[in-house]
Amino acid sequence: MASGVVSEQYRVDTGHEDMIHDAQMDYYGKRLATCSSDRTIKIFEVVENTQNLVATLTGHEGPAWQVDWAHPKFGSILASCSYDRKVIIWKEVNGTWNKIYEFGEHKSSVNSVQWAPHEWGLMLACASSDDSFSIVYYSEGSWKYKRIENAHNMGCNSVSWSPAVNPGSLVEGGARSPVTAVKRLVTGGGDMLLKIWMEENGEWVMEEKLEGHSDWVRDVAWCPGIGLPISRIASCSQDCKVMIWTKDETVGGKWNSVVLKTFSDVVWHGSWSITGDILAVSGADNKVTLWKESMEGAWVCVSEVDKGQEGGTQQPQIS
Amino acid sequence: MFKLVCSRVWTSCWGRLRWSDPPPPSPEESSNGWQQWRREVTARREAGAFLSLRQLQLLSRCAFVNTHLFPQVLSGEEEVFSEPEIVGSCESWYELMVARVLFTTPLVMSSDYDLVYSAEAAMKTFGVVSPEPLDSLLLAALKHSPLEVVYGAKLAEFLIIEYASSLLAHPSLWQVAMDYLSECPTQGRHHMVLHLERIPLTSARKAAKVLQLCRKFQLKELEESVCRVMAMKELRSGRLGAAFSWCLQSQDSVFAAFLAERYFTSYQTLGEFMDLDLLDNLGAAMLISKKLTFLGKYREFHQLFADGEFRPAGQLLVSLLTSGVVPKRFWLTLLMDSLPLLNLKDEIVFSSEDTVALSHCLQQLTSSHSRIDQSQSTSKSHDSEKAPPPDQSSKLSLLRVALCRNLALATLQEAELS
Numbered sequence: 001m002a003s004g005v006v007s008e009q010y011r012v013d014t015g016h017e018d019m020i021h022d023a024q025m026d027y028y029g030k031r032l033a034t035c036s037s038d039r040t041i042k043i044f045e046v047v048e049n050t051q052n053l054v055a056t057l058t059g060h061e062g063p064a065w066q067v068d069w070a071h072p073k074f075g076s077i078l079a080s081c082s083y084d085r086k087v088i089i090w091k092e093v094n095g096t097w098n099k100i101y102e103f104g105e106h107k108s109s110v111n112s113v114q115w116a117p118h119e120w121g122l123m124l125a126c127a128s129s130d131d132s133f134s135i136v137y138y139s140e141g142s143w144k145y146k147r148i149e150n151a152h153n154m155g156c157n158s159v160s161w162s163p164a165v166n167p168g169s170l171v172e173g174g175a176r177s178p179v180t181a182v183k184r185l186v187t188g189g190g191d192m193l194l195k196i197w198m199e200e201n202g203e204w205v206m207e208e209k210l211e212g213h214s215d216w217v218r219d220v221a222w223c224p225g226i227g228l229p230i231s232r233i234a235s236c237s238q239d240c241k242v243m244i245w246t247k248d249e250t251v252g253g254k255w256n257s258v259v260l261k262t263f264s265d266v267v268w269h270g271s272w273s274i275t276g277d278i279l280a281v282s283g284a285d286n287k288v289t290l291w292k293e294s295m296e297g298a299w300v301c302v303s304e305v306d307k308g309q310e311g312g313t314q315q316p317q318i319s
Numbered sequence: 320m321f322k323l324v325c326s327r328v329w330t331s332c333w334g335r336l337r338w339s340d341p342p343p344p345s346p347e348e349s350s351n352g353w354q355q356w357r358r359e360v361t362a363r364r365e366a367g368a369f370l371s372l373r374q375l376q377l378l379s380r381c382a383f384v385n386t387h388l389f390p391q392v393l394s395g396e397e398e399v400f401s402e403p404e405i406v407g408s409c410e411s412w413y414e415l416m417v418a419r420v421l422f423t424t425p426l427v428m429s430s431d432y433d434l435v436y437s438a439e440a441a442m443k444t445f446g447v448v449s450p451e452p453l454d455s456l457l458l459a460a461l462k463h464s465p466l467e468v469v470y471g472a473k474l475a476e477f478l479i480i481e482y483a484s485s486l487l488a489h490p491s492l493w494q495v496a497m498d499y500l501s502e503c504p505t506q507g508r509h510h511m512v513l514h515l516e517r518i519p520l521t522s523a524r525k526a527a528k529v530l531q532l533c534r535k536f537q538l539k540e541l542e543e544s545v546c547r548v549m550a551m552k553e554l555r556s557g558r559l560g561a562a563f564s565w566c567l568q569s570q571d572s573v574f575a576a577f578l579a580e581r582y583f584t585s586y587q588t589l590g591e592f593m594d595l596d597l598l599d600n601l602g603a604a605m606l607i608s609k610k611l612t613f614l615g616k617y618r619e620f621h622q623l624f625a626d627g628e629f630r631p632a633g634q635l636l637v638s639l640l641t642s643g644v645v646p647k648r649f650w651l652t653l654l655m656d657s658l659p660l661l662n663l664k665d666e667i668v669f670s671s672e673d674t675v676a677l678s679h680c681l682q683q684l685t686s687s688h689s690r691i692d693q694s695q696s697t698s699k700s701h702d703s704e705k706a707p708p709p710d711q712s713s714k715l716s717l718l719r720v721a722l723c724r725n726l727a728l729a730t731l732q733e734a735e736l737s
Contacts, residue, residue, distance in 0.1 A: 030519050275510055
């Protein structure tokens, strides 16, 4: 529902036995994957306002923190990461889900996982509490990985890929902006920093360091781009603030930040809509809020959803 | 009332300057006239001529309007426009600005920056601290600043995109949303592509609707993508012919080549063609991919053979092999197809030239085979098969024999004829 006003909400009873940490809808919005502290991942088919359980995936030995769907051109593929230091890649073949790869090179809990834009192939990034993040990719018939050590001092909490389009390519014309060859991603860590990494000659190097938070950065989300010369990242932190970092190529290309809002409690997650105009934020204050940038550049809250349950909301999802 | 008095006094003074009626005065003349007017009015004011003006006296008595400033206004003195009485009589800053410009510099051109200066000064005098959108718009228009005047257009686009996004949530209104998005010049197309990509293609009808929109807005890449998704679905269910029909809808040459290869591989394994009617009715669509052209022509060859037209069939086969349209891995199949033609008892289908061409192809095939296996044996240390495999080598020897025999017979025949 990519609208400025939340029109409908549905409750999904997942049947998980413990806290749910993440819920993600697939590309077409037909299926929902949820992961939980009960170490399972459940997949539902969503039709209108009902859902039915299609599969329960077991294999993690600890709470599963995040799931992410790959682009449908690769088939039905899901990645999950967990406290058990593993990232598992699952694939659906003829209606049954199987584990196709298990990545266990991290020495501590893997906190976040995200597939790269499909233009760069079947590739994902995962961030771990062992201060490193890895890029896992499928190439020439096998799974390979690159591990980037000492990315953050107190663990990497979150990772987000940049969009595959070049900022500024929209104004140059053409229906589809050309795909950029330079891969970038942003990580957020316990050292209160956001770091932007880029791939150079096959190696990942830090391009920028963004300071502004006064406590652990819990989630980072790079706004999907449509080719306008503006890059934008949202970061959520333990210091109860959500910050929006903007880089405008037309005015020098430096990252500037603005505080979206200081909430009353820890902010856990932020997520952008597919066209990048709405940001959903959720935190320990039990609320999910939707934010939109007005014409003058101010961020306005367009909707608020009160979950009303103990423990706060962890992951809002906009599809 | 003030304006009325001014216009009366103005007209009378204007008349005294005795300008010719048509044509309108040139800029220099106007400028001179204006200067003269100013000088006259100032002189008369200083001489006290206005003090006894009946209308002004009337005004000051009846309407409690303080008229002592009117003469100064008429003579175009700048300072008077900052007087609280004058400012107070204007409803907004632009009224003040217009009055000021009218009386001080009436001959100003819109291209002069003076207008902007006057506007800003008027705004300041009026006490406008934070400009309203209308104020900024007017100022921008005076500055002829395109970006800012277009603020209006940006706003329109923003609103349209907002509305269209809300429509997308509705299951049947997404097509209407696309029409709205097409009206947005800068961001509309991207939003369209992003949203159309994500419409689940649950049925052929829905896919057809999406395709229709793609064609309407010329989203060629998306059209190809949708057709590929639908074709792959058909392919997974084994319906190669249906997959082809989706592919041909978008004229996707890359995918057509892929499907043609699949088709040919299935022919090689099954020994016969599937979904013949599609292949027979390809027509001009054959040309979108070289591999598809080959497939169409190959089918034609089989038809000619079946109809007993051996000569044309043979010619077609030779032309296919020599044209470069056929990928190497299918050459053996085609050469094997030439065997029955070579072994015909009563007819010589291939001329000596054709036979040489065919043998050349055969030679290329065997030499490439041995080359591949040589490289394989150097890269792998374990035993590799002696190439070509036994059944293939027997095929090749059959071919060689047939080709030699045909060459001999053809040469003889040609010698006889000449």
